[in-house]
Amino acid sequence: MINAAAPGGRQMQQRSGHPTHHQRQYSSDQFLLFDSASGAGGNKWLSNTQPVEYSRMLRSMQKGEFLSSAGAPSTPLGSRPSSGQQRNGGDVSPSELSPGILDLHSFDTELLPELPVPSMFESASQFGYGGRGRSFDDSDTSFALKQPMGKGRALQENNLLKSFSSDKEKPGSVAKIKVVVRKRPLNKKEIAKKEEDIISIEPHSNSITVHETKLKVDLTEYVEKHEFVFDAVLDEDVSNDEVYRETVEPIVPAIFHRTKATCFAYGQTGSGKTYTMQPLPLKASQDILRLMYHTHRNQGFHLFVSFFEIYGGKLFDLLNDRRKLCMREDGKQQVCIVGLQEYRVSNVDTIRELIEKGNATRSTGTTGANEESSRSHAILQLAIKRSIDGNESKPARIIGKLSFIDLAGSERGADTTDNDKQTRIEGAEINKSLLALKECIRALDNDQHHIPFRGSKLTEVLRDSFIGDSRTVMISCISPNAGSCEHTLNTLRYADRVKSLSKGNNSKKDPSVISSIRESTTLSLSSSIPTFSSYEGNNTDINTETSKYGWSKQIDKETSSQFNMDRAPSRREDRREEVPAVPSYTNYYKEQSRGSTPAEDSDFSEEAYEQSKPLRRGKVETYSAPLEDKGRRVDQQPKWKDVPDVDVNSFYSDEDLNALLKEEEDLVIAHRRQVEETISIVREEMKLLDEADQPGNQLDEYISRLSAILSQKAAGIVSLQARLAHFQRRLTEHDVLVSSLEP
Numbered sequence: 001m002i003n004a005a006a007p008g009g010r011q012m013q014q015r016s017g018h019p020t021h022h023q024r025q026y027s028s029d030q031f032l033l034f035d036s037a038s039g040a041g042g043n044k045w046l047s048n049t050q051p052v053e054y055s056r057m058l059r060s061m062q063k064g065e066f067l068s069s070a071g072a073p074s075t076p077l078g079s080r081p082s083s084g085q086q087r088n089g090g091d092v093s094p095s096e097l098s099p100g101i102l103d104l105h106s107f108d109t110e111l112l113p114e115l116p117v118p119s120m121f122e123s124a125s126q127f128g129y130g131g132r133g134r135s136f137d138d139s140d141t142s143f144a145l146k147q148p149m150g151k152g153r154a155l156q157e158n159n160l161l162k163s164f165s166s167d168k169e170k171p172g173s174v175a176k177i178k179v180v181v182r183k184r185p186l187n188k189k190e191i192a193k194k195e196e197d198i199i200s201i202e203p204h205s206n207s208i209t210v211h212e213t214k215l216k217v218d219l220t221e222y223v224e225k226h227e228f229v230f231d232a233v234l235d236e237d238v239s240n241d242e243v244y245r246e247t248v249e250p251i252v253p254a255i256f257h258r259t260k261a262t263c264f265a266y267g268q269t270g271s272g273k274t275y276t277m278q279p280l281p282l283k284a285s286q287d288i289l290r291l292m293y294h295t296h297r298n299q300g301f302h303l304f305v306s307f308f309e310i311y312g313g314k315l316f317d318l319l320n321d322r323r324k325l326c327m328r329e330d331g332k333q334q335v336c337i338v339g340l341q342e343y344r345v346s347n348v349d350t351i352r353e354l355i356e357k358g359n360a361t362r363s364t365g366t367t368g369a370n371e372e373s374s375r376s377h378a379i380l381q382l383a384i385k386r387s388i389d390g391n392e393s394k395p396a397r398i399i400g401k402l403s404f405i406d407l408a409g410s411e412r413g414a415d416t417t418d419n420d421k422q423t424r425i426e427g428a429e430i431n432k433s434l435l436a437l438k439e440c441i442r443a444l445d446n447d448q449h450h451i452p453f454r455g456s457k458l459t460e461v462l463r464d465s466f467i468g469d470s471r472t473v474m475i476s477c478i479s480p481n482a483g484s485c486e487h488t489l490n491t492l493r494y495a496d497r498v499k500s501l502s503k504g505n506n507s508k509k510d511p512s513v514i515s516s517i518r519e520s521t522t523l524s525l526s527s528s529i530p531t532f533s534s535y536e537g538n539n540t541d542i543n544t545e546t547s548k549y550g551w552s553k554q555i556d557k558e559t560s561s562q563f564n565m566d567r568a569p570s571r572r573e574d575r576r577e578e579v580p581a582v583p584s585y586t587n588y589y590k591e592q593s594r595g596s597t598p599a600e601d602s603d604f605s606e607e608a609y610e611q612s613k614p615l616r617r618g619k620v621e622t623y624s625a626p627l628e629d630k631g632r633r634v635d636q637q638p639k640w641k642d643v644p645d646v647d648v649n650s651f652y653s654d655e656d657l658n659a660l661l662k663e664e665e666d667l668v669i670a671h672r673r674q675v676e677e678t679i680s681i682v683r684e685e686m687k688l689l690d691e692a693d694q695p696g697n698q699l700d701e702y703i704s705r706l707s708a709i710l711s712q713k714a715a716g717i718v719s720l721q722a723r724l725a726h727f728q729r730r731l732t733e734h735d736v737l738v739s740s741l742e743p
């Protein structure tokens with residue numbers, strides 16, 4: 001448990017002169033300038049305000065800092081550089097790339113016969129593995145290179161190996177949902193601005209504390225602490241290798257056992273989602289291939305890769321020149337993405353190339369880059385498939401898969417300060433998808449019969465990841481700087497809220513990893529931006545052993561053609577059963593441009609579905625009514641058990657959304673007007689102050705007058721912010737309703 005009174009790390013030591021408060025309520029004498037739950041407050045100015053020097057503060061305002069933050073009251077958004085480019089201050093190497101893909105072509109799951117699984121220890125000794133493979137942080141995919149373990153936080157063991165050596169390879173041994181928080185270091189810009197690092201982390205207790213600087217009405221500064229506990233908390237010095245070991249590595253073996261696993265990165269723009277997600281698929285591929293060639297050797301498994309993005313509710317194939325994709329639901333309510341390319345891969349280099357290609361496509365496809373890319377969700381999927389009865393000429397059936405999702409910046413959905421309607425509508429779309437995602441994850445953890453995946457495109461395409469034997473890892477990325485405090489708190493609070501609502505939170509929790517929040521504020525955040533990330537997940541057993549393993553250099557390096565890649569058969573071609581390997585992208589694309597029709601996809605789905613149906617697991621049946629009703633049409637909807645009792649027409653229309661957006665616009669304009677008025681008053685007063693600043697004059701009088709005016713104006717702004725928060729709540733409710741209703 002956290003000692004709330006303990007110093008919060010180095011940043012807290014720096015401010016040791018300031019009193020630390022722990023309160024559960026906003027006290028009446030503390031109005032908080034621009035500190036709103038709405039996230040709309042321009043708290044940059046205040047956050048940057050150091051031990052309050054009144055005149056300095058005024059000068060800051062005079063210089064326009066106030067205008068730039070409060071006048072356009074949004075947290076400054078980092079732009080998203082194109083993939084492969086160096087991000088500001090970042091160190092993403094071209095070889096350390098990429099988020100992931102989703103394969104929904106092969107929606108049917110083949111149940112494997114229980115094959116004997118050789119022990120990895122046996123394999124390891126047999127193949128002479130002595131040490132851990134070189135990390136992707138080193139931009140080297142060679143499996144067998146031994147090198148010293150990176151510095152670490154007791155995460156140096158390879159969880160994959162543990163799974164080899166014990167029954168942990170079975171999906172049931174890995175937590176169903178795990179929530180991890182990762183803090184990035186201060187970037188150059190923040191350091192140049194002398195921004196404080198307000199996050200302290202206690203890795204041993206998995207606790208994280210946000211030290212929020214606030215101002216009282218008399219403009220004295222105080223610090224409020226907000227403490228949270230998650231399944232794992234990763235400090236800024238934790239490497240991407242360690243992130244992988246903590247998050248994805250434990251679930252990799254499960255995908256050979258018909259598990260669908262999903263890894264999300266969530267957080268505000270610039271918090272490190274892409275930085276965190278990019279290396280994961282490559283590392284996972286490395287482990288998957290290793291398992292395929294060793295533990296599961298000769299079992300006919302193949303690895304497939306696909307990569308697409310969801311932007312503005314539309315799907316684009318990142319491995320096929322951003323070709324627009326179509327999502328279809330067949331008679332069995334199986335979702336398939338028509339035209340999505342899948343690549344059969346057999347070595348890591350090929351996967352790396354595909355991922356780089358996808359990232360580049362994503363960038364070029366979203367020129368003007370930062371804004372748009374942070375408004376898209378990129379989904380990369382690694383699928384394990386196997387041909388029926390080991391017959392390579394038959395279409396491969398999906399066994400398990402691992403999806404990596406680099407989500408759009410969480411704050412975008414609730415950015416109420418942007419007056420551009422299109423941007424706000426896009427934001428609403430993101431908001432909707434993030435909310436829907438959170439709801440699905442929560443339903444998943446609660447074993448609910450109805451998984452509300454219809455709430456958004458994102459959850460619809462991830463539908464098969466939410467059913468059956470699934471695993472979810474959420475990585476909440478947070479920025480450490482004071483200016484991002486509100487967004488960071490939103491991320492952590494929402495995570496905590498989701499966690500606290502899950503059944504697992506009550507029944508399965510290890511007391512030592514109970515997610516807890518110890519905050520001094522009780523301002524309702526139910527309306528705040530959906531910053532999910534928290535969840536119950538007791539996987540402490542996974543990380544306690546200390547076995548080692550290493551990879552063989554020879555096994556995964558194939559000396560085959562250019563890309564070592566077979567093309568995944570399209571469904572049309574599946575029926576022809578003639579799928580020559582295509583050695584180059586060019587040929588591949590030509591070949592693929594023929595595409596397949598939705599009807600054909602559906603047909604295929606039917607067949608595949610029928611073949612695998614008897615073996616499907618119970619949970620699928622609970623959500624998918626057509627399992628018992630083969631004649632059901634696509635347009636017939638199942639009867640959801642938990643659809644709210646609402647009048648659909650009163651909520652679910654463009655007019656309503658427009659009305660909400662209009663209301664929001666009015667509020668934003670009113671807010672802005674108040675702020676501008678305040679600024680002009682301050683400027684006037686500064687003039688007076690300058691005039692008064694003569695020997696013999698009484699400055700106190702001016703200062704107290706100014707203080708009174710500012711207090712009054714601030715109260716007005718706080719009131720507007722409360723209205724904005726209220727409005728956001730309504731928007732959120734709207735989104736929840738929309739996500740709960742059938743399309």
Ligand SMILES: Nc1ncnc2c1ncn2[C@@H]1O[C@H](COP(=O)(O)OP(=O)(O)OP(=O)(O)O)[C@@H](O)[C@H]1O
Nearest residue numbers: 080087088090184269270271272273274275374409
């Ligand atoms: N843990 C980290 N260590 C070092 N640098 C980091 C870390 N996390 C992020 N960065 C750097 O911070 C910057 C922003 O990170 P990134 O682009 O991953 O953010 P993001 O959350 O994906 O943003 P967006 O939502 O706009 O896509 C990049 O320059 C990146 O290199």
